[in-house]
Amino acid sequence: MSQQAIRYSFGGDEHLFAEVAESMSLEAFFRGMEMTRVIEEAAIPGVLDICLANASFQVRFNPDLLHPDDLLTQVRSLEETVGGSRRLQTRIVEIPVLYNDPWTHETLMRFRDRHQDPDATDLEYAARINGYQEVQDFIDAHSGTPWFVSMVGFVAGLPFMFQMVDREHQLEVPKYLRPRTDTPKQTLGHGGCFGCIYSVRGAGGYQMFGVTPAPIYDPQQAMPYLQTSMVFFRAGDIVQFKPVDRETYDRILVEVEEGRFNLRIRDVSFDLDEFSADPDAYKQQLQEVLYVD
Structure with missing residues (x-):
């Protein structure tokens, strides 16, 4: 056709x-x-x-x-x-995320008057409208499949990501009714069918689910994975979120401050036809590539 x-x-x-x-x-x-x-x-x-x-x-x-x-x-x-x-030579990247963190929680509570559900947190609202009984079930769905970086922009280094699942399983959450004037740096956001990571602190309208300790934009290029570019993500990257606890988050922050934190990155060949034929099986193949030593 x-x-x-x-x-x-x-x-x-x-x-x-x-x-x-x-x-x-x-x-x-x-x-x-x-x-x-x-x-x-x-x-x-x-x-x-x-x-x-x-x-x-x-x-x-x-x-x-x-x-x-x-x-x-x-x-x-x-x-x-x-x-x-329909084939692409790209890379798959693991991004650690502290879901339901105190910083985005404090921020979202300051802007409840701009939200669809002032009595719920962003995660609680997102879980409910996507049919999940518990917030943890929603987090499992959010972090359980890879995401495709479809564009980078809006502000320097911000990736827009499309979840690699069947359309009927796509997580969808509307943006805030009115944008916030503040969003913590490296916040994991979601608006419509798109996920994102706010590369810098600033205004925003996406729902806030957590924060990553990993810098994705740094003009100083302090991290090993930013040596070739101050902007980490590029279109075609595949992202796998990894939930971490507060202790792990704090440990990674120390490594970031000392300039020695590195991301887990693997080269991968992506085939759109194979993915479309069986998304679940292909997801497992991608995850196996990421975690092979």
């Missing part, structure tokens, strides 16, 4: 926006990722930046060097060459 044509539109004088699909899916993400790759490889004179998003991408160009219609013609021509690659 042929793929639906990508829908293009211009944003101002310098941007070409491409909508791959109206809703997020791994299929849409893979197609957008392949399109941004072929556009980058084409090295079109006048193209300044190519930005991949969840189910879309955007091209920034210099209109003095490249006429918008000429860019659109070339991008559409490249679209015809894209074969629909």
Whole structure:
């Protein structure tokens, strides 16, 4: 079956926006990722930046060097060459998380007037609307499957993540009714079907479930895993959350402060067709790759 044509539109004088699909899916993400790759490889004179998003991408160009219609013609021509690659060489990463931590709890309690359920915590609310009797059951579901990093942005280093499960098992939680003016750094958040990790302290509207001790953005590049880039995550990464207790969290913080903490990272080959055929079995394969010594 042929793929639906990508829908293009211009944003101002310098941007070409491409909508791959109206809703997020791994299929849409893979197609957008392949399109941004072929556009980058084409090295079109006048193209300044190519930005991949969840189910879309955007091209920034210099209109003095490249006429918008000429860019659109070339991008559409490249679209015809894209074969629909469904394999990806990437990496799987373990991210330790202290769920239900005191810092996000203190923060969420300050902003209950902006929440759908002022009488419940974010975790309690998320568990209830997803059909879980206990918060721990929701945490088990949240941390029990890997997540796919579909884009990085909004603020420096912030990853948006899509849970690798059947659509009917997707965890979904609405954002706050009104955004908070404060979110602790490295908070594990969730809005709609997307998870995220707030790379820096600041405003935010996603539900808050916990916090990781692992820096994911650091201009000083103090951690071993940040030596090649101050931004850790990149689109296509696979994330496995690991619940930790307060003692482990505090121990990791000491290692972070001393500049010797390292993440568990493994190279992996991801096959979208194999995953789609049996998500549960493929999840186990990914986890085996992560924890092999």
